[in-house]
Amino acid sequence: MIQKKHASDLSTKPKASKHTIALFGEMLADIFPDRAVLGGAPYNVANHLQAFGQHPVLITRTGNDPLRDEFLADMARLGMDDSGVQCDQIRPTGQVIVHMDENNHRFEILPEQAYDHIHSGVVHLVTMAMQPDMVYYGTLAQRGVESRLALDTFLSDTKSPRFLDINLRHPWYDKHIIRRSLLRANIVKINEEELKLIAGLLKLTGFSAKDHGLSLIAKFDLTCLIVTCGSDGAWMLSKEGKEARVSGFNLNGSLVDTVGAGDGFAAVCILGILENWLPEVMLTRASVFAAALCGIRGAVPNSSDFYLPFLEGEAYGKPTE
Template sequence: MKTEIVCFGEVLWDILPDKELPGGAPMNVAYHLQKLHHVTAMVTRIGKDEYGERLLDVMRGYGLSTAYIQVDPTVATGKVLATVTPQQEMSYDILFPAAWDYITSDILWEALESPHPACIIFGSLASRNAVSKQALQALLGKVRGLRVLDVNLRPPHYSVEHITWLLEHADIVKMNEHELQELSGWYGLEGDMRALVRQLSDRFVLRAVLVTLGAKGCLLYEDHEFYQQPGHTVQVADTIGSGDALLAGYIHAMLTGSKPGAALRFGNALGALVAGKSGGCPDYETAEIITMMHQH
């Protein structure tokens, strides 16, 4: 079966004080797209260890293909250590190196390029190391579909040069409002949020910029037009992966022919639905997304 969407990047375990959860933004996005009936390939690397085997089991349970997942014989499966600060806030340590820092470009490219996937989704965290960055560069050179960049600014795992390179290779970019402000400072952008988005889009010749606004909803600038959706009223279980769900919903609706405003509305509803459930990859039915959309 032809691969329709490629998700490139990190898969890992979030090690919380009381539990361990499978994670990684690319895997969250892949989960939702697969659930929305897109044939989605996860391109990543795990360690030859128990955590890696458990991730394979998780992805198989999600219905995701594991054909493009490499196994590293020496570097451990990725982990994020979460601790509670004295101020009762969560602090996250993304361990380096991790197996996903060493994705190589020998991942059966032939199977991914004929016929070409409609879309490749990649984040900024996964190319923090030169090896995975080279693999991403090779993949971007093969795939002719839309290039979707998910900006995740996690200190100290990025630089201005790194993010600029990624923006130069993207068609669609998703970020949150804090990341928009940081990027605007780098590039000397000025004005209100819409002015910043417009200037960023013009600078990097982007087809679309998607900004997540948490409880306030989201903003989309696509083909020189703005679209905005307010937040939904939900009983929040946690916010893990809600932005990933929003991106996946938007991409799904766009690829299936929805106009920008409708695609944003669908993505916004899926993001809100996931915020009301526990974890980044909860079970749900498509009908629940439609119900959420009709709340507005």
């Protein structure tokens, strides 16, 4: 999948062709006491891909409400394609209520939201019209029956590589959703805690994380598995058992929050796979970008200037020892 012949060196500017990436899933807003923050993993990933000069198309559903207007206005500002954004006349645009107290906050992902009812017929028309170079999906939007059927249509309508970003959100997943997601995937991104949880649920063989990764690849015939380890870096296993690994990157005391870091990591991995970067190059660039996101508030930067060092290749340094 990731070939050496087109690999970029870390010291050079990452030049990318323009690819169409279809992203299926939730569009939702985090509702704080004083504001609403637009997001959802597919939306965050699409934001980054747009900034990297790609053509992301979100396959999602919103309510007919002010939050939909905010999302569409934000997409228009960024120049994003909104042809895959459906409108539901009954259910609201996805919301996550943020409950705050003196010490921390708790997220309540509300049920029966518009993204639980993505219409498969509309998905078919949009997907067939664009013929994407890669498709992206997760697990949260599969909690609703209609959206599960729409995802089946989405994945059946294209032969493109399938990038699964597990993103488990309690209590909105079960063994069935995890299994059906993996059966449809080629490339899987997962964090080390999720890998450990899935190893128990699916009774993967072995004792180490690498053993579990190899077992997961064999069990579901994956092309590769990408595992993030927070500040400890990331690693990847290919179908042939080849391993690539990078250590963590020094934030130099600039940690603000980790919201959306995994989405940024996924966006760079998608770009790297489409551009055939070497595994080590891809993991390094994805880790540097995710670390930079940890230095800002929220999942997506407010200004496109944030992306310039990455577009020019100036942001990539060496992993910490």
